[in-house]
Amino acid sequence: MIQPLAYIHPQAKIADNVVIEPFVTINKNVEIGEGTWIGPNVTIMDGARIGKNCRIFPGAVISAIPQDLKFAGEETTAEIGDNTTIRECVTINRGTKDKWKTVVGKNCLIQAYCHIAHDCEVGDNCIFSNSTTLAGHITIGDYVVLAGLVAIHQFCKVGSHAFITGGSLVRKDVPPYVKAAREPLSYVGINSVGLRRRGYSSEQINEIQDIYRTLFVKKYNIGTALDIIEAEHQPTEIRDEILDFIRNSNRGIMKGFSGA
Structure with missing residues (x-):
């Protein structure tokens, strides 16, 4: 019509x-x-x-x-x-x-x-x-949720299943499966609610949490954290997706957990 x-x-x-x-x-x-x-x-x-x-x-x-x-x-x-x-x-x-x-x-x-x-x-x-x-x-993966008033800098990448809270300024790449908030934008956990809704198992969610605990919470530099993750975690599609995203980041990834 x-x-x-x-x-x-x-x-x-x-x-x-x-x-x-x-x-x-x-x-x-x-x-x-x-x-x-x-x-x-x-x-x-x-x-x-x-x-x-x-x-x-x-x-x-x-x-x-x-x-x-x-x-x-x-x-x-x-x-x-x-x-x-x-x-x-x-x-x-x-x-x-x-x-x-x-x-x-x-x-x-x-x-x-x-x-x-x-x-x-x-x-x-x-x-x-x-x-x-x-x-x-800008490149945005699958199942990404951006809350209101998010502004993303040119050439940034956001990985699949990420959630970015409202009013955020995104100047660095945001890896898959994470929640991002605060200023400057920082890791605040993984997107566990979204992952459960999409059928991810508890074992997969725990794997993601363990990887990002090493990367963002334990205060290693990025290179050391990636080496530890590769050594201590068996190869899986999830592990390799996270490692590949970070290693191929041109702008660098967002800040780690600050505890503030």
């Missing part, structure tokens, strides 16, 4: 059963999957690739050109996965020649007034609370 007060470029590719409400603008180089709902006053610009069964609420702007002075008009995309909800006044910019695309995964909830800048890669099943802001070139 397409309302007559919406503008849709004749070359846009709109699948079956898409609902487009009044005063929507959809530009030429756009693709929208089956069953998606586009609310009133949404603007969808060139390069948007929107999946199936998404919901996009009033005032959102999808695939606007990057807010990057180096952008030279190259043809790039902003890709939204299936079953993702984008609430009011969210802005998602398309990529630059760095990665050629901005990606938001499947089954995500991006709440009102969030901004996702160019060349960001957001995993599946993420929740970004109101007014969360991602600068350019």
Whole structure:
């Protein structure tokens, strides 16, 4: 169902059963999957690739050109996965020649007034609370929860299953499975509640706690802590994911537990 007060470029590719409400603008180089709902006053610009069964609420702007002075008009995309909800006044910019695309995964909830800048890669099943802001070139893993008013510095990475508390300024990488809070941003424990909800066993949760106790609580430097973890913990998918994340961190990881 397409309302007559919406503008849709004749070359846009709109699948079956898409609902487009009044005063929507959809530009030429756009693709929208089956069953998606586009609310009133949404603007969808060139390069948007929107999946199936998404919901996009009033005032959102999808695939606007990057807010990057180096952008030279190259043809790039902003890709939204299936079953993702984008609430009011969210802005998602398309990529630059760095990665050629901005990606938001499947089954995500991006709440009102969030901004996702160019060349960001957001995993599946993420929740970004109101007014969360991602600068350019940020990588977010699966099942990440960002509380309200989180601001993340460009080129940072956040590992899967991490939780970052509201109002946080993220200047360093946040490893998987942790909770992060305080200023400057610091480790405050593992995301045990989220892990239990997603079916992680007690043994897996204890393994994660033991690894991060060595890394963040026992006051070793990072190199020593990684050597101890590798020596004392049997290889598992979880252990190796944590070690690989930290070893491949370009910005360095957040502070350890301060006890304050």
